[in-house]
Amino acid sequence: MAGPPKKRQKRDDIKQEGQMPQKKFYRQRAHANPFSDHDLKYPASPAAMDWSQHYPAFAATVPAGVPNDDPIATPDHDKQNHLQPISKQVQVADIGCGFGGLLFALAPKMPETLILGLEIRTSVTEFVQEKAKALRVQHASTGLYQNVSCIRANTMKFLPNFFVKGQLSKIFLCFPDPHFKARKHKARIVSTTLNSEYAFVMKPGGKVYTITDVEDLHVWMAEHFAAHPSFERVGEEELEGDECVGTMRTETEEGKKVERNSGTKYVVVFRRLEDPPWP
Amino acid sequence: MRRGDATELPRDDQVGDEERPKKKQKTAPQVKPANIIKLAVSPNQQHAVAVTDDKHVRVFSLFDGNLVELSQRCMPKRPCAIQVLPENTTIICGDKFGDVYSLPLLPETATEVDTEPGAAKDTAPEADTGKPAFKPSATNLTVHTQRNRKALEAQMQQKAFSAKKEALQFEHKLLLGHVSMLTDVAYATRKVDGRERGYILTADRDEHIRISRGPPQSHVIEGYCLGHKEFVSKLCLVPGMNLLISGGGENELYVWEWPSCTLKRTIPLYDAMLSMQVPGSKESYRAYSKDGVQIPSGSGKNLAISGLWTVPCQVAGDKKETVLMVAVERMPGLYIMPTNWLPLTSGEELGLTLLDLEYPPLDVACTADSVIVSLDAREEGQARVRAYQLRHAEGQKQVWRVECTRDEEFEKKLQCANTRSVADTGVGAKALDDLLYGVANLRKRRGWGDSGKAGDDELEGGAGMEDAPED
Ligand SMILES: C[S@@+](CC[C@H](N)C(=O)[O-])C[C@H]1O[C@@H](n2cnc3c(N)ncnc32)[C@H](O)[C@@H]1O
Numbered sequence: 013m014a015g016p017p018k019k020r021q022k023r024d025d026i027k028q029e030g031q032m033p034q035k036k037f038y039r040q041r042a043h044a045n046p047f048s049d050h051d052l053k054y055p056a057s058p059a060a061m062d063w064s065q066h067y068p069a070f071a072a073t074v075p076a077g078v079p080n081d082d083p084i085a086t087p088d089h090d091k092q093n094h095l096q097p098i099s100k101q102v103q104v105a106d107i108g109c110g111f112g113g114l115l116f117a118l119a120p121k122m123p124e125t126l127i128l129g130l131e132i133r134t135s136v137t138e139f140v141q142e143k144a145k146a147l148r149v150q151h152a153s154t155g156l157y158q159n160v161s162c163i164r165a166n167t168m169k170f171l172p173n174f175f176v177k178g179q180l181s182k183i184f185l186c187f188p189d190p191h192f193k194a195r196k197h198k199a200r201i202v203s204t205t206l207n208s209e210y211a212f213v214m215k216p217g218g219k220v221y222t223i224t225d226v227e228d229l230h231v232w233m234a235e236h237f238a239a240h241p242s243f244e245r246v247g248e249e250e251l252e253g254d255e256c257v258g259t260m261r262t263e264t265e266e267g268k269k270v271e272r273n274s275g276t277k278y279v280v281v282f283r284r285l286e287d288p289p290w291p
Numbered sequence: 292m293r294r295g296d297a298t299e300l301p302r303d304d305q306v307g308d309e310e311r312p313k314k315k316q317k318t319a320p321q322v323k324p325a326n327i328i329k330l331a332v333s334p335n336q337q338h339a340v341a342v343t344d345d346k347h348v349r350v351f352s353l354f355d356g357n358l359v360e361l362s363q364r365c366m367p368k369r370p371c372a373i374q375v376l377p378e379n380t381t382i383i384c385g386d387k388f389g390d391v392y393s394l395p396l397l398p399e400t401a402t403e404v405d406t407e408p409g410a411a412k413d414t415a416p417e418a419d420t421g422k423p424a425f426k427p428s429a430t431n432l433t434v435h436t437q438r439n440r441k442a443l444e445a446q447m448q449q450k451a452f453s454a455k456k457e458a459l460q461f462e463h464k465l466l467l468g469h470v471s472m473l474t475d476v477a478y479a480t481r482k483v484d485g486r487e488r489g490y491i492l493t494a495d496r497d498e499h500i501r502i503s504r505g506p507p508q509s510h511v512i513e514g515y516c517l518g519h520k521e522f523v524s525k526l527c528l529v530p531g532m533n534l535l536i537s538g539g540g541e542n543e544l545y546v547w548e549w550p551s552c553t554l555k556r557t558i559p560l561y562d563a564m565l566s567m568q569v570p571g572s573k574e575s576y577r578a579y580s581k582d583g584v585q586i587p588s589g590s591g592k593n594l595a596i597s598g599l600w601t602v603p604c605q606v607a608g609d610k611k612e613t614v615l616m617v618a619v620e621r622m623p624g625l626y627i628m629p630t631n632w633l634p635l636t637s638g639e640e641l642g643l644t645l646l647d648l649e650y651p652p653l654d655v656a657c658t659a660d661s662v663i664v665s666l667d668a669r670e671e672g673q674a675r676v677r678a679y680q681l682r683h684a685e686g687q688k689q690v691w692r693v694e695c696t697r698d699e700e701f702e703k704k705l706q707c708a709n710t711r712s713v714a715d716t717g718v719g720a721k722a723l724d725d726l727l728y729g730v731a732n733l734r735k736r737r738g739w740g741d742s743g744k745a746g747d748d749e750l751e752g753g754a755g756m757e758d759a760p761e762d
Contacts, residue, residue, distance in 0.1 A: 046470065049735050056498065057517035168470040169497050172515045198388070198470075204510075205390065205468030208503075212512040241510055287511050290488055290504070 030149030069158035117263035187266035230278035527599035538596030642691030
């Protein structure tokens with residue numbers, strides 16, 4: 013399922029507790045089709061997600077015998093569904109996180125906030141997971157990097173399977189695949205209809221951060237969020253003071269590449285507004 | 292047809308003469324007449340809306356027993372669900388690509404709607420403003436990573452690098468969209484603090500049921516009813532209750548209290564299905580399945596729910612109640628259950644009545660007291676339409692039993708549909724199967740891996756291209 017067997021073999025040969033994974037063993041074809049079924053694993057609903065595996069340091073210790081009586085997580089027949097709860101919810105999501113540069117830069121800056129990368133490519137996801145493990149071992153004394161993890165997911169289809177209404181305070185969309193052709197625009201990670209889903213999983217006041225080096229995509233993202241009634245653009249002044257903007261510019265893998273080529277980076281940030289009252 | 296019950300009449304030859312769309316005289320003679328794949332009636336019964344498999348939404352006026360085609364509008368993708376809202380002036384239409392549009396029932400003047408040529412109509416949900424046309428401003432100067440450069444190069448080579456996006460030449464609004472195949476759309480209302488609120492419920496092939504606000508706030512998602520483990524193919528609202536029944540690729544129905552997105556219970560169907568009678572035999576599928584005869588529905592032991600309807604049922608005297616009818620694809624029968632049993636909590640047995648039919652049912656419609664079922668009967672002389680009266684006799688031992696009696700009186704009125712010759716359709720059995728039985732095909736082939744065929748057809752930037760080893 014994950015990468016050609018030879019690579020897998022190499023990775024396993026090399027891997028040692030606390031040792032960083034090497035990118036060259038985790039490279040994968042650049043694009044995955046967001047419309048196809050793939051062989052994705054995803055929870056039937058957020059309540060069925062076992063977050064304790066991703067953030068073991070945040071696993072809540074609840075007295076035994078407290079029933080998990082959420083009817084969605086346990087429809088009739090699978091009452092055996094006992095998940096270990098965690099003490100916090102994920103609040104920051106990096107959608108299409110790639111090799112996770114941003115995640116690992118943000119994690120030590122907000123150690124009490126759970127950060128999750130979502131990535132559609134299997135090998136790339138595994139790289140991020142391995143790197144998180146290695147960093148946790150290396151920083152065992154400070155406890156850093158316990159708050160960062162990554163899951164394989166097609167966010168264009170399955171965002172509501174992972175997050176409940178109003179859960180996220182920040183979403184990052186960094187250097188998304190540009191899909192230049194008009195015919196491919198439906199594959200873009202930003203669209204008016206998808207923006208409704210981002211709005212759903214975000215809490216009012218939360219922010220969506222976007223960055224790209226492709227001017228056309230920048231204009232597209234800015235226009236589509238601006239046209240969506242659930243979002244308002246965050247002004248330049250506020251961006252200056254936002255540490256996340258700087259991190260996003262300098263710490264993403266793509267951001268670094270663009271830097272090396274002295275290219276332009278376009279940033280726009282949008283704030284989730286309160287839902288309007290019913291008419 | 293009472294209310295706006297969406298009625299599928301997939302075969303031209305099954306629709307009575309008076310319900311056939313008038314052939315447009317003006318256009319060049321069509322080689323293949325379009326099949327009706329969806330049919331809805333406005334709540335005030337003045338208009339019928341048909342979707343044909345050439346992607347057209349056709350509106351007819353219903354007057355004096357005659358149908359007159361008023362308009363035809365070609366949608367960008369094949370519509371999969373259609374409904375006229377309670378205000379009788381708006382159509383909502385969901386398509387296979389996951390988008391839901393609203394259209395005025397009666398378009399202004401069919402064609403003269405001002406749209407800037409090339410304007411991307413994909414603007415904010417319900418925001419009608421035209422967007423500036425696509426400008427391919429990504430040049431080699433603005434693309435700085437090898438990854439993007441390669442993608443751009445590959446795409447420049449294909450000449451379809453065009454900014455044009457076919458704009459629909461009639462008034463329409465994009466209300467919401469799923470990145471999935473949409474399977475069903477329902478419109479619900481609910482009174483809160485004395486005011487009526489409208490909701491759009493949408494189901495998709497990726498197991499989701501989404502609850503959005505109705506227009507003009509359809510960009511607000513209120514919640515999701517999640518729990519299905521296979522595709523969802525049908526949604527059915529229970530009148531007078533905040534209950535939603537959903538069914539799809541599983542052997543049970545899900546009962547939701549949709550305003551709170553909570554699952555109330557599931558209703559197992561598989562065992563009950565085995566007691567259906569095998570056509571042309573006195574035996575049930577249970578008897579047959581012992582000898583290894585497969586049930587005809589879908590793959591192996593998985594059912595595919597192809598229809599859910601609520602219809603009226605007589606109780607004592609003049610009293611009426613509502614019953615739920617369920618069709619499983621290719622199975623020659625319908626399950627029936629009184630809806631006032633649905634709120635019962637999990638664990639309590641729900642009795643299902645089985646109505647054995649000679650052929651698999653294709654659709655169900657109802658009048659105030661009769662239920663009309665269209666059947667997939669393909670031979671000359673076989674009845675394609677049946678009418679029934681339902682009675683729920685309370686106070687018996689099996690209190691859930693619903694009695695179904697043939698309504699011969701009503702069937703006489705439908706006789707023209709039963710006697711119409713099918714000889715001239717010239718459609719093969721396989722083509723008919725494809726047209727009528729698409730639900731089981733929604734099932735995902737799991738365990739194929741993502742290196743398989745499925746993911747490769749839409750690759751950009753050149754197949755097999757790896758991340759540029761720049762770092
Ligand atoms: C150009 S990379 C950017 C990586 C990273 N954000 C950065 O800035 O360095 C875009 C990433 O989005 C991922 N992606 C594309 N579509 C996706 C989807 N539908 N769900 C999750 N990830 C997706 C791709 O696999 C790819 O790794």
